[in-house]
Amino acid sequence: MNTNIESVRRPKYINPYFGGVLLGLLLLLTMYITGRGLGASGAVKSAVVTTFDKVAPVHTESSTFYSKFISDSHSPMFNWLVFESLGIFIGGLISGAIFGRLKKIRVEHSPKISSKTRLWAAGIGGILFGIGSQFGRGCSSGAALSGTASFSFGGFLVMMLLFGTGYIVAYFFRKLWI
Amino acid sequence: MHIHELNPKRTIVTLVIFTAIIVIGLVTLKSPRLVFNQPLNETIEMAVWDEGSVFPYELTDVINGNIDTVLLVDLRNTFEFAQGNIPGSENISSVELLSEDNIERLEDHKTKGMCVVVYDNDQLHANGPWMVLRQLGFDNVKILLGGYNYYKQWADNLDDSYSNDAYFKGTPQFDYNEMASSANVDEDDASATKTPITVQRKKKTNVAEGGC
C-alpha cells in the first residue's frame, strides 16, 4: 500500500461515526440549553429581511412575509440563528485550520464538468434549497436533523423526503458528481 | 482502506462517556418518597361530588366511644389543640402530616380498615391536607364539615345539628343577580333575602356505616 497516494486520497477527516456521536451530543446540549435544536437557513432569512429592510423599508413592512420578522425594537440580524451561523463559520474555520484544509479560494467539481458548470449548479441548487427551506420550515439541520431528534413529525417527513428525492433524481445529475 | 474503517477508538470512548452519563443519571435518580396514587380525574370527581365528607352529627357515636374504627385527627397546632378539641381526637398538625412517622401510621390505619376523619378550625383549612392525603391514596380519610368551630357551637347537642345546615358550603346563600343589581342598596339592607336552599340531606347515619 502506497501511503503517499493514500494520504492524498484520504484527507484527514474524523471518523464519521465519531462525528455523528459528537453531533448527537451537541444536539442534546443545545436542546438542554435552548429547548430547540440547531439551525442554519434561518440566518439567511434574517439577512434577506435585513437587506431589504435597509433598501426598501416601506416595501418590507407591507410584505406579509417580511413583516413577520420585523420588529421595531431590534434588527432582525440580532437573532439567535444569526449568531449560531456565525459560529458555524468560525467552527469551520478552526477545523479547516487544524486539519490543513484552509487554502486559497477554489472550486471543487467532478472532472467531467467545468468550474463554471459547477458554479451554475451551485447557484441553482442554492436557490432551490432556499425556496424549499421556507416551505419545509427549515433546512436539513433545522427541520430534518433537529426535528427528527425531537420527534417532530414534520421533521421526520422532511428528512425522509429530502433524501428520498435525492436518491430518485440522483441518476439525472450523475454527471455533476461522479 | 477508508477513514471509517480505521479503529473507532474515539467513537467508543465518546459513546461510553454518554452511556456513563446515562448510568449516573439512573443511579442518582431518587425515587420520590410520596407519589400521587389517585388519578387526577378521580380527584376532580371527588371534589365535584363532595365525596368523603363527614357530617358533624355523625360524630356522636365516635365521641361517646361507641365506635373504635374511627380516628379523629386534629390538624391544628398543639397550642390550639390544647385549648380545646373534640374528645377522642389526636393532634397531628398539618405541617407534620407528611412526616415519615405519620405516613406510616396512616398506612397502618388504612390496612386495619380504620376511618380517619380530619378537621381544622373550619372546613377550608382542613381541605388542602385532606385532598393531599386522598391524592396520596389514603381513601379512608374523610373531612369533617364545619370543622371545629361548628362543633364547638353544637358540642352539647351535636345530635340536633342534624336539622341545621349552616356547615354546608358550596351553595349560594343569596340571589346574586337580584342583590348585585339593586341600585338602592341602602334601603335593601334589611330585606336581604336569604333564599331557601334545598340541600340533599344525607340519611342520618354515622361515619363508620358509610364504609371506609
Add this chain to the structure above:
Amino acid sequence: MNKNYIYLTVLMLVLAAGLFVLPERDNSKQTNPEDLMWSIVQPTRFISTDVVAKMIIERDPTLELIDVRSEDEYSEFSLEKAINIPLDSLTSENYQNYLGIKGLKAIFYSNDDIKADQAWVIAKRLGFDNIYVMKGGLNCWMKTIIEPTQPNETASSEEFELYSFRKGASIYFTGANMENDSEGTKAVINVQRKKKTSVVEGGC
C-alpha cells in the same frame, strides 16, 4: 472490519433497549406531595374579597378571575371579567391555557371557598403557579362588598374606613351591573391565551 464496530453496535442496541426496561415514572412533571403540602399550609393563597374588589375597581391588569362554578351558575351571575373554568373540566387542556400565564394572578372563586380551594389544590398539583383563592367566595362577596354591614359605633376607625371602602365598592359594582343589564350584554372577556408553542417560532 474492526471489532470495535461490533461493540458500538451492541452498545447502541443496549441503550435503545434500556428505554424499555425503565420503570414507569408518571408523575415526574407534577408538583411533588411534600411541596404541595408546604404551599397548602401557608395561608398566602387566600385573597380577601376587599382586595379583589379593589383590583377590579383599579382595573389591575394582572388580575385574572376564574369562576370554578358550573356553566349555568356562571352564566347567571359572575364577577366582572371572570373566566369560567368549571371544576370538572380543570384538567382539559383547553382550559389550562388560561392558567400559568406569565404576569397574571389567577384568582379562583366559587359560591364558597371550598370548591375554589379544591380547584387550587388540583391546579397546584398540575404545577401552576401564581394562583390564589378568593376567601369566602361569592357569598362573602355579597356580604362584604355588595351589602356591607355597618360597624358598631364603638368599632375602631379602621373598621369604619373599611366600611366606607365597601360602600363605595358596592355602589361601583351595583351601578356597573345596572348598565350591563340594560344593554343586555356581558363585558367581552379578552384574556391573552397562552400559545401552544412554548418557544419562539421561526425558521430553521
Add this chain to the structure above:
Amino acid sequence: MGPLIPQGIITGGWDFVIALLLGIAFGFILEASGFSSSRNITGAFYGYNFVVLRVFLTAVLVAMIGLLYFDYFGWIDMDLLYILPTYLTPMIIGAIIMGFGFLIGGFCPGTSYTGIAIGKLDAMVFTGGLFIGIFVFSEAFPLFSDFYYSDNMGNVTITEVLGLSAEVFTMIMVVVGLAAFWVTWLIEKRVRKNINPYKFE
C-alpha cells in the same frame, strides 16, 4: 431542570454567546466530518461515500436516545421542547424542492457555511443562491400564502401520528440505522472498486 432558556434559568445577553459557542461546535463537527466538500456529501447518492448518512443517522439516534433518557431523569422537559409544526403538503413540496437543490447544489445551508470558511467558491455561490431563493420566495409570497399555511397539523410528534410509543420508534430507528450502516458499508466497498478515486480539495 432543563431546557434552561425557556425556563428562564439563563436570561439576558448570554443566549447570543451560547449561540455562538454552540455554532462553533456545530461548524467544527461538520467540517471535521468532511461536510465542507460537496463531493463528500453527494457521495451518499452515488454510493461512493456515505459520510452524510453515517453522521446524520448517528447524530439522530444518539440525540433521540439521549432525549428520552434525559426526559426520564427530569433533566430536559420534553413538553417545553420546541416541536417543529407540521404543515403537511407545503412540507412535502418543500422537502422535494430541497431534495433537488441538495443534489444540484451539493450543499445544505449549514455545510455551505463551513465550505465558505475553508475557501470553497461553490459554497459561496450556493449561499448566494440561498439568499436569492429566500428573496424570491418572500417576493412571491402573496401568491401562495394560502398554500404556505395549508394543512396545518400543529406541533405534532411522530409518536402521535404513528401511534407508536417513543421508545418503540427509537428502537425501530436504531435497528434501521444500524442495518443501513452495514448495508452502505458493503455498497461503498463495491462501488469504490469501479470508480476513479477522486481527489479531495
